[in-house]
Amino acid sequence: MNASDTLMFREAQESAAVVARQLAANEAVVSALAQSLREAPPRFIVTCARGSSDHAAAYAKYVFETQLGIATASASPSVSSVYAAEQQWRDALFIAISQSGKSPDLLRTAEAAKRAGARVVALVNLTDSPLAALADTVIPLHAGPERSVAATKSYLAALAAVLHLCARWSGDAELDAALPTLPDALRKSWDADWSSLHEGLVGAHNLFVVGRGFGLGIALEAALKFKETCGLHAEAFSAAEVKHGPMALVGPDFPVLCFAQDDDTLASTLAVAREFRGRGAQVFVAAPGQHGPGTLPVPGGLPALCTPLLIIQSFYRAASELALRRGFNPDVPPHLNKVTETV
Template structure:
């Protein structure tokens, strides 16, 4: 069997699980609508003085997305907890009015649990976005938001990442009472079905022989850029770094020259304009740009909509491409070297 024929006939767990995301989001929204409403009423009545997210890997990239969503639509600064502060240094958390949002597929990593426990003991209300609802994290939560992604057997997280993004949308839409965001969440599953089938094969050809690349986003799309960079590393054996379109213009831009590969995620808002400007500048130097653009002006098709929803659609399109790229480069996306599904860091 020829290599290209193998790519078209092999169905991996990563590919099939990513394809389940639209239905998983439907389950998430239906199952947690009441919980989002109760939590939102609590948060409006008693706004927390600080918000802390606790996660690692893909879940932490979902937290990056949530940070922008909360800060732009709610206005409360969000910080990412460093798990080693609790698990290694055993440092106490200063008491106060706080919201701790923990995001995890398994809900079992010891350092995550230690961090959540420290914040809870300091008075934080703990919200858990977790796929395994029998996990220790789920049991600890003051508010449990089950991700409803179903079993995820591939080491590379896909549908659980997308449902974590949708969980942040559900929380913020209810909290802010933003009608446009609420309507966008209602239509998200159907849009994900369209995004799942978009043709991103140009990126497979662009990155097939790459050794290094940049992934660029800004605002709502930055957490998606982080996730894409991780997937390139873990499933494709390809070194990739994620940058904000603003940050990449500092030191990192010095190494961008002819043929340098870049994947860029541009939303339809002003943050997306910044990504488009960076992509245009790098293209003028001869860099090889694959631009996913919600305004439909890039080489990779995108779907226009609410700017906060567009990156979720982009990552749905990205996963099949990453799966195909992994196979094209001779890797098994379901079994990355040296990795396992639950990382028990302490």
């Protein structure tokens, strides 16, 4: 089997078309929601998701807090589904992110949010799902059917939906101008040569994935995909947190993958990469404008908020290659199902 024969490869390859379709189809609903939120701003934002969707929520936290100045926190679904504890969410914006919109604990948390007086927005791929039915506003992901257990295009679609909402809500001219160029940038990212990554990690047993700020969510996502599709134990850390103890593990037999965007977090993330290289570790760095051994190409020219989408698109292609080289079929990870219905 070649990587291009897998569903993971083919579905991830569709991401540019998905994002282009989503931005066009959602313009009316996103603009209307943004106008309403400007007129009646929420006191705070609560996100709720599981798995890859929760990694999209981690990205949303940095986007909303840096661009809108509104505190954004992640809700634990177990608080509502298991402990049945009522929350004080009046006048909050509750954003549920889900591919299927079916997970029972996510639905119970969304129902609890409505009872508590929050405005419920669903970023969901299946618009006929129970989550979409109970939401005040639905922002469809428009990813189309996703059959591989590993979520790819639906994850990128969630990131794009967050960007779209932020651009319209904040009125940021630079971000607004960047959105139409995002699909072409994703196509370039898909064609970027990341072969050194999937060749370099064939024999790895453990690694860290490091990101910071906008890049932390995709570090979490990449670590999950390494475990899920490649049988490779990976853990994600902030470039700041990794120095508080986890870095003691890093050495010649412990590789590190660093993600960075061209903003105020770039210097500190590159400094961590240099320190790990100094210990003899194999270090890969994906960041715009970086060159030399161990660097992975990332298109530049877009706002830093957009860079994580470009990096994770290149990563998905590399991960589908790495999985096969390590003897795994990325479409059918052991013991996993497409929809995980936690309660």
